[in-house]
Amino acid sequence: MEDGGPAVRRRSRPACARKRSRDRAQPCGPCSPPAHKRSSPRAEEEPVPASPEYNNDSEEDLFGDYSSFSGNDSLLAQVDNMEQECLQSIDLLSYTKNMEDKATVEPAFGDLQLQNVRSKELIFSATGNITGFKTEESHFWRTASEQENRTLEHGDCILDDLPSSQLLYFEEMNNSSVDSRKPSGRKENANNMNFCRDKMLNQSSCHHNAEHSKRNNELSPSTTCNLSKRKSLKDHLKNTMTENAKAHIPKVSRTKQLKEAVLSEEICVAKKAIETSSVDIGPFYGLPSKVKDLLVQFRGIEKLYEWQHTCLTLESLQQRKNLIYSLPTSGGKTLIAEILILQELLCRQKDVLMVLPYVAIVQEKVWALSSFGIELGFLVEEYAGSKGRFPPIKRRIKKSLYIATIEKGHNLVNSLIETGRIGDLGLVVVDELHMLGAGSRGAILEMILAKILYTSKTTQIIGMSATLNNVGDLQQFLQAEYYANNFRPVELKEYVKIQDSIYEVDNKAENGLTFSRLLNFKYSSNLQRMDPDHLIALVTEVIPNYSCLVFCPTKKNCENVAEMICKYLNKEYRNHRENEKQDLIKDLKNIGKGSLCPVLKRTIPFGIAYHHSGLISDERKRIEEAYSAGVLCLLTCTSTLAAGVNLPARRVILRAPYIATEFLKKNQYKQMIGRAGRAGIDSAGESILIVQEKDKHLVQDLVNSPLENCYSNLLLEVTKGIQSLLLSLVGLKIARNSEEIYHFMCGTLYGVQQQFLSKEKSLSDVTREALGCLIEKGLLKEKMTSEKEQKSQSNLEITQLGQATYKGSIDLAYCDALYRDLKKGLEGLVLESCLHLLYLTTPYDMTSHCSPDWMIYFRQFSQLNSVEQKVAAIVGVPESFIMKKASGQAIKKDVDSGVVNRLYLSFVLYALLKETNIWNVSEKFNMSRGYVQNLLNLAASFNSCVLHFCEELEEFWVYKALLTDLTKRLTYCVKAELIPLMEVAGVLESRAKQLYDSGYKTLAHLANANTETLVKTIEHLSRRQARQMVSSAKMLLTEKAEALQEEVEELLKVPTDTSEGLLTTLP
């Protein structure tokens, strides 16, 4: 593998500082008036009324000779000079280093397609959106519009005339005071973002001073902006000098004091720049050679692909710009993200968040990266399902890699913002970036990214995907550069089958398809009737020696297809790896505590299985393992297997161009066929889409059309989207009023696409409407604090219910119902068993998909004791109702079906807690075991949400203790002794049981296990799995131990805020 060489050293000087140093030689733009303008006599005679920071007249008097400091050119020039000297010395260092680096590596730029977002035309203009806004409250919208026009005119050179270190200092100061309210100041901001930033910068010093804004309006916009910034900086300097002046050292000259103060600030800035910069710690892209060795050892990756090298050495990455990169499936995108993550953790010593779309993928990644963490000394923390701590433990020595699902990633980011620690996050990596367009999860992903962009300008964002189309929008949203390449290590041939002809997808052909061959098969009339789509002919061309995935439109279809294929395969297929297949059956029986799905029992002997959400995760995992090992050669599956899973397939067959009843989208099609021909696993890959004659024209469109655009879901997902976002903005104090909320919204993907997504409503209308709803729902309230504020903009405040809703991540559609139900519960909570509590915390959104079997309902009800039966009556489901339903009688009385269904689901959960056997319960309730497990997982997670909800509301104090315990019970619905083992990522119940029975009873046993012994002791555990499992356990143990150590240190720390007299009494 080639060395990356030190040329990739990534420096962390903030974007604005870099910009300044690059722009230094350029003439000032229209908004950078020469210094003498700022110090013109007029400016001195009529000082511009300023922000509160300026208003301190008495302090100004202290300056004597320097009372006209704001106009003192020579002093400012000195400041600039000193800064330049300081900066040049830093630049010289980095320049020398860069030259050395360049001499070592000459990066080759292949099909690089770099597009700077700044060069893009703005498609978004909020100006047109805010017409017709009439109310008093909307004062700011008009001002916003006017200022936006001006700022748009003057581009982003507003900060250009400040020396970079002053900018750093200014931003630093600004950070500490209004950090969470200030938008990103990256250089490559789109103009609307500059508008937001500049508005906020101004605002931080203006604080709605009406007179000030009036004066500002009289000045030219550029002068105003520059003045306010320059003055704000000077103000800080002034403050420092004021402090010096107060210090009664009469003998020291003021000039000297001033110089010292300025110099000390400069040194601070320079130190900060050095502290946050990246340090090369080895020859492999700045990383130690050990990383290279580990890639060979753990991944079998000997050499980076050419594009991977090009990407890693991109100028934009070296400058820590945000980046979106796009390559076909299996192109090797993950490795780039992983190297960048290691650089961030080890070279820049910052924490990293990696966002992945599904729990199973998070667990897989935690396994895969724990070994790296153990070897290289960083922590890997899992944020999925019910795992993850909010806020995360602040580590003093090791840095953390948080691997999270979208939902947990959002909670994590919220908790970091809330505790003022968002700056600790150096890098955020989003895999499958196209998920931005995926319903409510897309909306949450958008919130994560928008919040990071707004609150932390030092956090770099990297997003990747194989299926992106409207990259421009995403670039504008993320203020990112773009890299794309068509490289795919294994060629993928796409075919379409219509009747018995196979066509190759060919962009050059007129209709996108060229005839390839006739399918060679001899079918009996019976077989022709059973398998009209010739699936058996297609699969037997590859299995059993090669593997095959058959995507089916529904779960039931997966099972039917698997059975149908097996029915007509000849007996020889049974002989292939027969013993291993028997072992698999045995394992699945163990997982099912003696039960085995009859379909799998019939299909596995032929090397075939189905894979969909009806399986429990333990089964799914075991089937995936067997398929990866080649024991199973064919899986029939739903589209859930299409995302990011690295399962081998020589051939991927799409049973029909449908998912359920919906015609396939191009993105879905690409993701599915992308499973064929994976690097390092297959040497070739092909996909075959089976099409009926009637769908032929649709399929031609499908294969020839571009990928779908990715659109914001903030507005579509009203309660989970925009309303939830605005609530959390106020809750987190990111925004305090509609003005700041509007600014935030400008920086969302929705803000970028607003004009396209909602033609009839402007961004301000949409924002105002959502705020109106939140106020109406009693989640936010307006606070009129002063007359001035009334004139401009009232402050928004989160109510207690709002705070509880946002803290508990409760869908706003249900917060009222939850409050009502919990309140009613207080009147007569039945604590004879946990049934009543379970009912109160059963997820509301599950009830609409539930249709009870009334006989089962009645049977389960009858088995409850009399006190438990009271719960039904208390919540509003009378016994007579259940009885009549079960006996098919008509019911006159109106009973809320939501409540009825919810109670039924709580019966399921109650049975689960009593039996801890998903199989028995799924049988009892005639539900698929996968559904039951999913219900359990969602209930565990909703329980912890309700717990957080209750923690914010004094009146619900009693629920806190009760729900803490219940959440734990639902999270690990297994025998207590298995819980410590199941805390290890990816160790599910059956594996935990195997380990426990073999003597690995605790986390420490597993962390200290000998891999070889493990492989020998635990059945069907590969060496690689054993190693990863031990690494994961070690990681968890280290993480827990370090957390405790840090707690001890925190406890023993001598307080720094106590007077000395008090401290002497301490030991």
Ligand SMILES: Nc1ncnc2c1ncn2[C@@H]1O[C@H](COP(=O)(O)OP(=O)(O)OP(=O)(O)O)[C@@H](O)[C@H]1O
């Ligand atoms: N330089 C390399 N040499 C050999 N194998 C590699 C290299 N880089 C990546 N791979 C392997 O290629 C396979 C696919 O890589 P990866 O999962 O990163 O693809 P991807 O681009 O993320 O695809 P998808 O879009 O489907 O998620 C993995 O098994 C990975 O280990």
Ligand SMILES: [Mg+2]
């Ligand atoms: Mg991937």
